[in-house]
Amino acid sequence: MGDMTEERAYDIVLFGATGFTGALTAAYLARHAPAGARWALAGRNPRKLAAVREELAGIDPALGDLGLLTADVTDPASLRAVAESARVVITTVGPYITHGDALVAACAAAGTDYVDLTGEPEFVDRTYLRHHATAVASGARLVHACGFDSIPYDLGVLYTVNRLPVGVPLTVEGFVRASGTFSAGTYHSAITAFSRLRESARTARERRAAEGRPTGRWVRGLPGRARFDRRVGGWALPAPTIDPQVVLRSARALERYGPEFAYGHNISVRTLPVALGLAGGTLGLVGLAQVPPARDWLLARKTSGEGPTPELRAKAWFKVIFLGEGGGRRVVTEVAGGDPGYGETAKMLAESALCLAFDDLPATSGQVTTATAMGDALTWRLIAAGISFRVRADTWEG
Numbered sequence: 001m002g003d004m005t006e007e008r009a010y011d012i013v014l015f016g017a018t019g020f021t022g023a024l025t026a027a028y029l030a031r032h033a034p035a036g037a038r039w040a041l042a043g044r045n046p047r048k049l050a051a052v053r054e055e056l057a058g059i060d061p062a063l064g065d066l067g068l069l070t071a072d073v074t075d076p077a078s079l080r081a082v083a084e085s086a087r088v089v090i091t092t093v094g095p096y097i098t099h100g101d102a103l104v105a106a107c108a109a110a111g112t113d114y115v116d117l118t119g120e121p122e123f124v125d126r127t128y129l130r131h132h133a134t135a136v137a138s139g140a141r142l143v144h145a146c147g148f149d150s151i152p153y154d155l156g157v158l159y160t161v162n163r164l165p166v167g168v169p170l171t172v173e174g175f176v177r178a179s180g181t182f183s184a185g186t187y188h189s190a191i192t193a194f195s196r197l198r199e200s201a202r203t204a205r206e207r208r209a210a211e212g213r214p215t216g217r218w219v220r221g222l223p224g225r226a227r228f229d230r231r232v233g234g235w236a237l238p239a240p241t242i243d244p245q246v247v248l249r250s251a252r253a254l255e256r257y258g259p260e261f262a263y264g265h266n267i268s269v270r271t272l273p274v275a276l277g278l279a280g281g282t283l284g285l286v287g288l289a290q291v292p293p294a295r296d297w298l299l300a301r302k303t304s305g306e307g308p309t310p311e312l313r314a315k316a317w318f319k320v321i322f323l324g325e326g327g328g329r330r331v332v333t334e335v336a337g338g339d340p341g342y343g344e345t346a347k348m349l350a351e352s353a354l355c356l357a358f359d360d361l362p363a364t365s366g367q368v369t370t371a372t373a374m375g376d377a378l379t380w381r382l383i384a385a386g387i388s389f390r391v392r393a394d395t396w397e398g
């Protein structure tokens with residue numbers, strides 16, 4: 001942590017505390033922030049913020065005094081005040097491509113660490129182009145995708161790599177299975193991202209040109225194809241989400257991933273009809289999102305603040321299997337937990353902020369991934385918080 005942040009009023013400020021995921025994150029902090037942690041809530045509506053604080057006081061009466069900061073993404077001075085009051089800012093205000101940029105700018109300028117829940121590649125590439133250099137200069141660590149996107153994959157691959165030999169070419173493939181439904185915020189972010197595929201591809205190209213590639217090491221994504229994969233006993237569909245991008249970024253930053261590293265990312269389902277339904281449904285939404293009236297109709301289907309009920313969340317689960325191989329060794333690992341979209345996402349986001357605020361971490365700055373900025377320290381926190389990371393087998397057949 002740089003000198004710039006030593007005198008801050010708060011260790012952590014949570015922006016978006018009035019939203020669906022923000023409220024879950026606030027409740028997680030209320031139960032799990034260490035004694036003496038100084039944290040506060042921020043949002044645009046003081047009345048709604050006060051109501052969230054009252055809920056938190058039901059968990060711990062001392063939280064009745066929690067600080068409340070009023071800030072709106074359309075008011076840069078209010079975001080500057082948030083960034084300058086905190087050592088770490090958490091934001092759940094999405095879609096990030098619409099609402100996110102000004103807060104990243106404020107944190108980069110103020111040397112404030114930043115975590116969010118985005119799964120939007122265009123947003124992350126844009127903030128790299130606009131704010132990475134400023135954050136490197138100020139010492140701020142800008143860590144995107146600290147939820148189900150992309151922590152299980154980023155830290156799961158790191159966990160797998162750590163169980164394979166050093167200094168040799170490595171290949172890892174991830175297969176995710178999950179159940180659960182989504183909130184309005186996630187739905188709006190996905191439809192918005194589907195409607196901007198061309199802009200997204202252009203921003204990715206600009207980033208590639210600006211960022212360059214590590215010299216003397218080779219990092220690549222495995223080409224995806226739909227197939228029945230005997231090794232995991234199910235259909236594997238390539239998943240061009242932000243997750244493989246984050247994994248490959250960590251591989252470029254960390255020597256431990258070896259001289260040649262390849263990663264393949266898949267969604268895994270048991271039967272062909274489910275695979276066809278998932279692929280068809282996604283393509284259908286992508287198609288509709290291209291047509292403005294259809295897109296507006298889709299967006300109006302869900303209202304901000306809505307999300308799955310506690311009963312539905314209690315039944316939801318996720319499991320990611322990784323097959324790792326290199327230097328004559330194989331390993332099968334697994335990362336698993338409960339409700340991926342919300343319960344576990346709030347946990348991952350809050351633990352990321354606590355990790356940046358309180359753990360002894362390698363010196364990093366600028367836009368960094370969870371594996372690069374926090375790595376094993378965050379993995380240990382998540383294990384302690386009930387997310388399982390384990391070795392399933394030391395080889396596989398086929």
Ligand SMILES: NC(=O)c1ccc[n+]([C@@H]2O[C@H](COP(=O)([O-])OP(=O)(O)OC[C@H]3O[C@@H](n4cnc5c(N)ncnc54)[C@H](OP(=O)(O)O)[C@@H]3O)[C@@H](O)[C@H]2O)c1
Binds near residue numbers: 018021022095096304
């Ligand atoms: N990657 C993952 O694994 C994952 C999982 C869950 C969620 N997410 C992402 O997290 C984000 C939030 O989702 P959600 O379902 O929690 O959304 P939500 O319930 O709609 O909450 C949105 C929040 O943003 C605030 N907000 C909107 N406009 C604002 C403005 N102009 N200034 C300040 N605050 C503003 C809202 O404040 P008000 O209450 O005042 O309206 C609310 O607190 C989405 O982008 C979603 O994709 C990602």
